[in-house]
Amino acid sequence: MKLLTLNTHSWLEADALEKMDEIAQMIASQSFDVIALQEVNQSVNAPIVHSPFHFSPNSQGHPIRQDNFALQLVQKLESDYHCTYYWTYAYNHIAYDRYEEGVVLLSKTPFQNVMVYPLSKITDPNDYHTRVLVGAEIKIQNQIFDFYSLHASWWVSPEGFSCFPYEVEKLKEVQQNSSHPVFLMGDFNNPSHIQGEGYSALQKDWWDSYSLAKETCGKYTVMNNIAGWDDNQGGLRIDFIMMSQKFPISLAKVYFDGKNGKIVSDHFGYGVDLLLTNMDKRKDAKL
Numbered sequence: 474m475k476l477l478t479l480n481t482h483s484w485l486e487a488d489a490l491e492k493m494d495e496i497a498q499m500i501a502s503q504s505f506d507v508i509a510l511q512e513v514n515q516s517v518n519a520p521i522v523h524s525p526f527h528f529s530p531n532s533q534g535h536p537i538r539q540d541n542f543a544l545q546l547v548q549k550l551e552s553d554y555h556c557t558y559y560w561t562y563a564y565n566h567i568a569y570d571r572y573e574e575g576v577v578l579l580s581k582t583p584f585q586n587v588m589v590y591p592l593s594k595i596t597d598p599n600d601y602h603t604r605v606l607v608g609a610e611i612k613i614q615n616q617i618f619d620f621y622s623l624h625a626s627w628w629v630s631p632e633g634f635s636c637f638p639y640e641v642e643k644l645k646e647v648q649q650n651s652s653h654p655v656f657l658m659g660d661f662n663n664p665s666h667i668q669g670e671g672y673s674a675l676q677k678d679w680w681d682s683y684s685l686a687k688e689t690c691g692k693y694t695v696m697n698n699i700a701g702w703d704d705n706q707g708g709l710r711i712d713f714i715m716m717s718q719k720f721p722i723s724l725a726k727v728y729f730d731g732k733n734g735k736i737v738s739d740h741f742g743y744g745v746d747l748l749l750t751n752m753d754k755r756k757d758a759k760l
Contacts, residue, residue, distance in 0.1 A: 474613055474747050477728065478509040478658040478712055480624065480740035483542035484572065485514070492737035493546055494553075499734050500579075501554035505744065506613055508579040509622035509658035512738075513562065514572035515541040526551075528561045528609075530587040535564040535575070543577040557581070563589045563607035565624060566598045573598075576607050576622040576659065585610035585617060590647065593626060594639045602626060602636065606643070610653065614749050619651050623659040628670040637663055641674045648678060648717045655717040660740060665710040679715035682745045683725045691727025694741045712743045721748045 479496070486492055500508065519538035526547055527537055537544055543560055550556040558579040568574035586609065593604040608621040623644075626636035648655050657679065663671025665681075675681070683689065693708030728734050728742035 474507075474749055475503060475505045475744065476507050476509075476620075476656065476658060476714055476747070477503070477505045477742055477744040478511075478622070478660075478714060479729065479742035480511040480660040480712065480738060481542060482512050482738040482740065483514040484516075484540070485512075485569070486738060489542075492735075493542070493549060495729070495735050495737050497546060497549045497554060499728060499742075500550060500558075501556050503744070504556075504581070505579075506581050507611060507620050507656075507658075508558070509620070510543055510546075510577040510579070511622065511624040511660045512568075512574055513541065513543045513577045514568060514574050515539075515544075517567070517571060517573055524548075524560075526557065526559050528559060528584050528587050530561070530589050534589075535562065535573070537562060538573070543579070547579065559583050561587045561607055561609060563605045563622075564598065565605055566601050566603040568601065576605065576624055578607055578609050578620055578622045580609065580611050580620075582611060582613065585612055588619075590643070592623060592640050592643055593636065602630060602634065604640065606647065608647070616749060617653045619647075619653045619655045621647065621655070621657050621659075623657060623661075625659065625661045625663065625671075627662045628667075637671045638674065641671065644675075645678050651717070654720075657713070657715040659712065661711055661713050661715075663711060665713075675713075675715060679717065680719050682714040682716055682720075682722050682747070683710070683743075685719065686722040686725035686745065688723065689725045690733065691730055691741070694727060694743050695739070696741075712740055714743065714745050720750065722746070723748060
């Protein structure tokens with residue numbers, strides 16, 4: 474099974490359409506089974522449209538607009554690369570006063586079920602601290618897994634609010650309430666090298682696919698300063714694929730870093746190749 478997560482930065486990127494094609498080419502060539510995308514934007518006033526491959530968790534799901542970055546990516550994959558991906562989108566908050574920003578899951582196989590949960594304590598979409606979790610039950614090689622795409626908050630926000638401690642508890646609840654192995658994929662905004670904060674909290678309940686990998690190619694997913702990390706001067710590993718059980722990872726690889734694919738965002742992509750085994754989801758649970 475091949476997985477990929479990428480914070481796209483979507484329409485905020487220069488030459489966004491060309492970068493979208495780079496993303497589509499990589500997805501088509503690697504044939505990822507499940508893909509998590511973050512910072513997927515659509516203009517607040519763009520026309521509402523229907524996508525035959527889009528799944529909403531219910532009839533009240535947030536509308537998809539014509540310039541939704543994931544919609545256009547899925548259409549490009551279908552038309553230019555003959556790759557069909559099913560997808561679902563959940564709305565986080567208004568970004569830069571002109572975009573509805575959200576998180577997305579793509580899958581080569583249809584969803585069994587789709588779920589959206591509040592992640593942050595703040596739930597006002599006009600407040601950029603608002604975050605949600607979009608998930609789907611997906612059957613791969615006769616096993617059902619729960620995959621989630623998320624764009625988490627900082628341990629403490631730039632304004633001094635404690636954010637991620639609340640969110641890590643919500644993620645723990647998701648794992649406890651699931652009857653399938655769970656994969657959390659996304660931008661966690663908590664660097665792996667900082668001890669005693671977000672990454673350490675995650676390690677109590679989740680397995681880090683990168684740490685388990687038999688082979689790694691690349692490490693950092695953010696270089697230098699970006700929004701939210703304005704003072705950063707080095708490499709950060711903040712984009713993770715976390716697992717509720719200890720699957721064997723044959724390869725953990727950084728994509729779109731200028732070496733393994735052109736740079737398409739202010740984040741690099743992160744993907745894993747893993748071997749599926751029939752294990753009870755609690756067998757290797759962390760205590």
